[in-house]
Amino acid sequence: MKATQCIFLLIFLEVVKSQLPQVIPAKWDVMYGKETGKNMSLTIFRFKVEEKYSVARIIMSCNESTEHNPLLAVFREKLAVLSLQVPLIVDNYEYSQVARTLCPFTEYKEGEAFTVEVTSAQPVRYNFRAELVKNFFLYNNGKRLVTASASEPVYLRYDIPDDVDSVAVHVDSNSTTCMTVSVQKIGCxxxxxxxxxxxxxxxxxxTTSATIPVEKSRMSSFYVVFVVNTNDDLCSEIMSIKPNLFDYTIPIVFWACVLLLVTIVVFVYHYFDGIWERRFLSRAYTHLEDDAQEERIRDFYDFKRMSEDDDLKDYDLLTDCKDMMVVRAKASLTVADLSMTPYELREQKYDVYKIALAIIGIFYNITVLQLIISKAGSLRQSGDLDECTFNFQCARPLWYFVAFNNVVSNGGYVYFGLLIIVMNYCRERSFRRLFAVQPALAERYGLxxxxxxxxxxxxxxxxxxxxSATYHVCPNNINYQFDTALMYVIxxxxxxxxxxxxxxxxxxSAYHAFGFLGIFLMAAIAGVYVHNMIFWIMFSIIYIGSMMLISLEFYFKGIWTLNIRELRNSVRMAWASSRRLSCIMPAYKARFFVILMLNIVNTAVVVYGLEAHPKDFLSFLLIPFIGNLFIYIIYYILMKMIYREKIPKRALALLFAAVISWTCAGILFNQRVSDWSKMPAISRELNKPCIFLNFYDNHDIWHLSSAFAIFFSFTAINVIDDDLMFVVRNTIRVF
Known part of the structure; x- marks a missing residue:
């Protein structure tokens, strides 16, 4: 029995002994070739610090360690504990030799020791050496030769002299290998x-040269750190992403086929429109001549009757009044009353819009493209995907784009914008040919x-x-204005x-319109970063004030002035001459109704903003901009129906298509798949898989459907009054 107990005791002592660390009194600049023990046992090297402020550098190499059985080393100092492993794995590169410079021995006294602990899961042979760094300090105008690698970084110290305010650290290299030079505050x-x-x-x-200016007010002493990168990606152009193009071909070809089909429909429409135009010209001359003869006879008898009327003999007859204040004060205005300016002058005024917008677009988009291209490169270099709020569950990378599908889906806007311009040009040519044959049409008929x-x-x-495409290269709060600015313009x-x-x-005037929009955009950008009550109160006052001025212009048709004295006198005279408060009844009830409705809607939007303080201020402002446009379109259509004006069948078809497209677009817009106004982690909670052809997500389909909706809407507006082409202009009501 005693023999058995002795055996167990000996086994226990042997196990304990095997777990005790092996302590080696080590010397500087001596290479040690050792083998790690079994069962993660430690080997401890003890080094005596011979001089305060000295700096140690450790070099370790091991060819037997692997990723699953690494050699681990821990360096214990008074200020910090540093560790490393061999092989060192950085960006999928493995290095079997590693060197690190330790923090200076600032808190040590002579004779004290610091330790290096080495271990591994399975025994491996390794080489280990510790040396003291010589010439650790840099000096003014002094050159120092330094050798570094990806697994063996180096750093040196520099203290700026008292009589120097700033210095420049200049580095030259005889190799083009990509390296990062860093200037860091003294610390561990x-x-x-x-x-x-x-x-x-x-x-x-x-690669071969770098210069870093350092101000003494920022860092009076610093380390200059040299780190060789594992590859040259940070110093060279990034190779574009090249996925399997077959996965991208079908979605893009499908979208191209849809646009081709639309193009064919448009050309067919214009072909038949040309046939209709030729038939129309053959009948127009007789129709217009008959109307002109009847109008001349009617004007003659009206003038004769007014001249023979005894009640009117003492008054001057204004049969052809051209005074704006007199004409626009009529209870019932016609288009002829508001089109007295010569056609050429009006045409020049309208043309300024397209010229000014083209110039603005060139300068605006150049800077936008430059910013976004550089942002795309920095995103791929940094690898920080929190910078951009993508729908990562449906991000299809290609070339330099993380989500190429979000970019290419904006092609519909470009295509339909070009189609609007081409169709408008064809329409303009058609009217010019028509007016050349019948000048009376341009002067007296239609709009x-x-x-x-x-x-x-x-x-x-x-x-x-x-x-919008540039915004979707890297969606975030900084460049969201790129996606919304042109929506305000539209x-x-x-x-x-x-x-x-x-x-x-x-x-x-185009200058006034774009100037006002520029001020509006400045307020919109301020709303992205400022969310306090003072900003919202100022915004509400300015917004409601602007709405009041626009309402007055709409109601009085430009015959009012912002003059307090005249306004007071007008109110006093209206009150004195009125009976039973009739002066408060609007003279133009239809105008007053639409103005009242628009102001109620806009006031409700402002009240909501004051209450909720939405962070996505740019999207918030789209509500009144687009909402007012929709209300105005509905008002215009209703007024045409009230005055029994026909709406062409093609305009009705286009309006029907626009309603369907806008409904689909609105539903998809509210089904958000990301949100730049939220934190990246919260935004990714909204991410959803692709919903069409395994390529397009909800927001991509919003791009496509809203492009169709914009095209249908403005094409309908362009043809909605074609029924008035043969109607005399002084009988077309203004509303």
Whole structure:
């Protein structure tokens, strides 16, 4: 029994002995070739610190260790604990020799020791050496030769002299290998690995040369760190992504076929439209001559009757009044009353819109493209996917794009914008041929035809496609304005186009319109970063004030002035001459109704903003811009019906298609798959898989459907009054 107990005791002592660390009094600059023990036992090297502020560098190599059985080393100092493993694995590269410079021995006294602990899961042979770094300090105008590699970074120290305010650290290399040079504050640990060297201080990538200016006010002493990168990606152009193109071909070809089908339909439409035009010209001359003869006879007898009327003999007869204040004060305005300016002058005024927008678009989109291209490159280099709020569950990378599907789906805006311009040009040519044969049509019949605003709308839609595509290269709060700025332009131009149909002389100058929009955009950008109550109160006052001015212009048709004295006198005279408060009853009830409705809607939007303070301020402002446009279109259609004006069948078909497209677009827009206004992790909770052809997500289909909706809407607006072509202009009502 005693013999058995002795055996167990000996076994226990042997096990305990095998687990005790092997302590080796080590010497500097001596290479040690050792083998790690079994069962993760430690080998401890003890080094005496011979001099305070000295710096140690450790070099370890091992050819037998692997990723699953690495050699582990821990360096214990008073200020920090540093560890490394062999092989060192960085960006899928393995290095069997590793060297690290330790923090200076600032807290040590002579004779004290620091330790290096080495172990591994399975025994491996390794080589180990510790040396003291000589010439650790840099000096002014002094050159130092340094050798570094991806697994053996190096850093040196520099103290800026008292009489120097700033210095420049200049580095030259005889190799084109990509390296990062970093200037970091004195501290421990030092960030000297490829995956953390950019986390502290100033840094530059270099191949053969780098210079880093350092101000003494920022860092009076610093480390200069040299880290060789594992590859040259940071110093050279990034290779484009080349996935299996077959997966991308079918979705893109499908979308191209849809656009081709639309193109065929448009050309067929214009072909039959040309046949209709020739038939129309053959009948137009007789029709117009008969109307002109009847009008001349009617004017003659009206003038004769007024001249013979005894009650009118003492008054001057204004049979052809051209005074704007007199004409626009009539209870019932006609288009002839608001189209007295010569056609050429009006045409020049409308053409300024397309010219100004083209110039703005060139300068705006150049800077946008430059910013986004550089952003795409930095995104791939940094690998920080929190920078951009993609729908990662349906992100299809190609070339330099993380989500190529989000970019290419904006092609519909560009295509339909071009189609609007081409169709508008063909329409303009058709009318010019018609007016050349029958000049009376341009002067006295139908609505005045001006193509400048519709061409500007086409340009705005093209620019929206380009801006939206650039935004989707890296969606975030900084560049979301690129996606919305042109939406504001489209909304503004759409309202001006409808207004110009029956108010040809009253369209605001393009300079004033774009100037107002520029101020509006500045407020929109401020709303992205400022969310306090003071901003919302100021915005609400300015917004409601602007709505009041626009309402007055719409109601009085430009015959009012912002003069307090005249306004007070007008109110006093109206009150004195009125009976039973009749002065408060609107003279133009239809105008008053639509103004009241628009102001209620816009006030509700402002009240909602004051209450909710939405963070996505740019999208919030789209509500009144697009909402007012929709309300104005509905008002225009209802007024045509009230005055018993026919709506052409093609306009009805286009409006029906627009309603369907806008409904689909609205549903898809509200089914968000990402949100830049939320934190990246919260935004990714909205991510959803692709819903069409395993390529397009909800937002991509929103792009496609809204492009169709914009095309149908503005094409309908362009042809909605074609029924008035043979109607005398002084009988067409203004509303």
């Amino acid at each position: 640990p030092v960030f000297d690995l490829p995956d953390n060297v950019n986390s502290m201080g100033l840094h530059q990538t270099m 005045p035809q001006h193509s400048g605003l519709m061409t500007a709308i086409g340009l705005a839609v093209i620019m929206e496609g380009i801006s 909304g503004m131009l759409g309202k001006l186009k409808i207004w110009s149909l029956r108010h040809p002389d009253m369209v605001v």
